Amino acid sequence: MIKKSRLFGNKTRVTFCLPADAPSGPVSVVGTFNGWEPGAHELKPRRDGTRTVSVPLSPGHYSFRYLASDGVWLDDEFADAVGPHGSELRL
Numbered sequence: 001m002i003k004k005s006r007l008f009g010n011k012t013r014v015t016f017c018l019p020a021d022a023p024s025g026p027v028s029v030v031g032t033f034n035g036w037e038p039g040a041h042e043l044k045p046r047r048d049g050t051r052t053v054s055v056p057l058s059p060g061h062y063s064f065r066y067l068a069s070d071g072v073w074l075d076d077e078f079a080d081a082v083g084p085h086g087s088e089l090r091l
Contacts, residue, residue: 001017001018001076001078002014002015002017002076002078002079002089003015003017007056010058010059011056011058012057012058012059012091013054013055013056013057014054014056014057014089015052015053015054016029016043016053016054016055016064016066016076017043017050017051018043018050018052018066019049019050019051020045020049020050020051023068023069023072023074024069025069025070026039026043026068027042027043027066027067027068027069027074028040028041028042028066028067029041029053029064029065029066029067030065030066030067031062031063031064031065031086032062032063032064033055033057033064034055038067041055043066057089057091058091059091060090060091061089061090061091062090062091063083063086063087063088064076064079064087064088064089065086065087073086075087
C-alpha cells in the first residue's frame with residue numbers, strides 16, 4: 001500500500017507499506033528517487049503488523065520496486081501504474 005501526504009512547499013511524503021511477514025526478511029524500496037540503491041530506504045516493522053518507510057519527494061514521475069532477501073523483486077499493486085521499469089508514482 002502507498003500513502004501520499006502533502007508537506008510544506010512542493011514536497012509529498014510517500015509512505016510505502018507491506019505486511020510484516022510477506023515477503024520474509026529485510027525489504028527495501030528502491031527506485032529512481034534513490035538511484036536504485038538497496039538498503040537506502042529499508043522498511044521497518046510497526047506495531048500494527050506492517051513494515052513501512054516514508055520518503056519525501058518533489059513533484060515528478062518515479063519508478064520503484066521492492067527488493068527483498070535473496071534478490072526477490074516485487075511491484076506494488078497500489079502504485080499509480082506498473083510499467084517496464086516496475087511500479088510508478090506520479091506526484
